[in-house]
Amino acid sequence: MYKDLRGKTALISGAGKKTGIGFAIAQNLAASGCHIILADLGSEGSDGGVVAAGSSAEMAENAAGLASRFNIRCSSVSVDVTASASIQTMVATLSERVERIDVLCNNAGAVFGVPNAVHTYPEDDWMKTIDVNLHGVFRVTRALLPLMLGQPAAIINTASRGGKVPPLFNGAYAVAKAGVIMLTKVMAKELAGAGIRVNAICPGQIHTDLEDWRAPLEAAFTGQTLDERNDAVRRTIPLNRVGTPDEVGRLVAFLASEASAYITGQAINITGGQLMEL
Numbered sequence: 425m426y427k428d429l430r431g432k433t434a435l436i437s438g439a440g441k442k443t444g445i446g447f448a449i450a451q452n453l454a455a456s457g458c459h460i461i462l463a464d465l466g467s468e469g470s471d472g473g474v475v476a477a478g479s480s481a482e483m484a485e486n487a488a489g490l491a492s493r494f495n496i497r498c499s500s501v502s503v504d505v506t507a508s509a510s511i512q513t514m515v516a517t518l519s520e521r522v523e524r525i526d527v528l529c530n531n532a533g534a535v536f537g538v539p540n541a542v543h544t545y546p547e548d549d550w551m552k553t554i555d556v557n558l559h560g561v562f563r564v565t566r567a568l569l570p571l572m573l574g575q576p577a578a579i580i581n582t583a584s585r586g587g588k589v590p591p592l593f594n595g596a597y598a599v600a601k602a603g604v605i606m607l608t609k610v611m612a613k614e615l616a617g618a619g620i621r622v623n624a625i626c627p628g629q630i631h632t633d634l635e636d637w638r639a640p641l642e643a644a645f646t647g648q649t650l651d652e653r654n655d656a657v658r659r660t661i662p663l664n665r666v667g668t669p670d671e672v673g674r675l676v677a678f679l680a681s682e683a684s685a686y687i688t689g690q691a692i693n694i695t696g697g698q699l700m701e702l
Contacts, residue, residue, distance in 0.1 A: 426681035430457030438532035440464025440478015446531040448669035452677040454494040466502025505532045505560030511567045525571045527680045530561040531582040539593035550596040557600035576619040578680045585628040585699045605691040612689030621688040628695030629666045662697030
């Protein structure tokens with residue numbers, strides 16, 4: 425637990441599903457006494473990507489559970505990070521609920537059009553993947569900054585190992601996450617004077633719905649059984665296992681807290697040693 429987070433307010437996008445990294449981030453921040461706002465696409469919980477977003481009903485249920493478990497305030501809000509009007513509606517709603525946002529976790533992400541090489545990638549899917557994963561970070565951050573200025577704050581962006589080492593036939597996602605890493609550095613420089621630290625996390629193989637979707641696809645593509653594919657992946661990880669969303673959540677809580685007060689502009693790998701380069 426980080427005592428300095430008690431009583432602060434955090435918004436986590438892409439946090440509507442209990443099985444995802446976003447909700448694990450919310451749990452770890454809540455465990456330190458942080459008030460939580462879960463943000464996701466809402467409505468029916470689908471955006472056409474390979475993994476459905478959290479529905480409004482899921483978010484409301486999950487928010488109630490966190491509030492009860494950790495004795496904090498927790499609510500949910502629907503937002504489409506590709507639509508400025510939706511983001512402005514979210515900001516208006518938040519302005520009625522909270523005085524400020526102390527921690528912003530830009531975690532919303534999606535993948536469209538995979539698997540495809542660059543020369544066969546459908547243009548609409550390429551653009552939508554980049555719009556969600558990269559432009560969404562820009563839009564949400566820009567809209568929420570007025571609620572963050574005036575006191576020290578932290579922004580943590582979810583990038584990916586794929587933003588440093590490209591995965592096969594998933595180019596739009598890789599390009600978008602590489603952009604998130606650079607956007608993180610840009611914001612860290614620009615916002616340092618305002619006392620806002622900005623960092624990115626770069627998860628590797630993490631046991632989420634996305635990993636569960638990708639594993640059989642890669643197995644079929646390489647002519648392996650699912651067990652063979654999973655064994656092959658583990659052999660590329662020095663710690664010899666896939667990571668958990670909770671482990672990612674713990675890293676984010678550290679980056680949100682004063683324990684990381686001298687860290688900004690970094691893209692931190694959390695890959696079990698699968699990626700050791702900066």
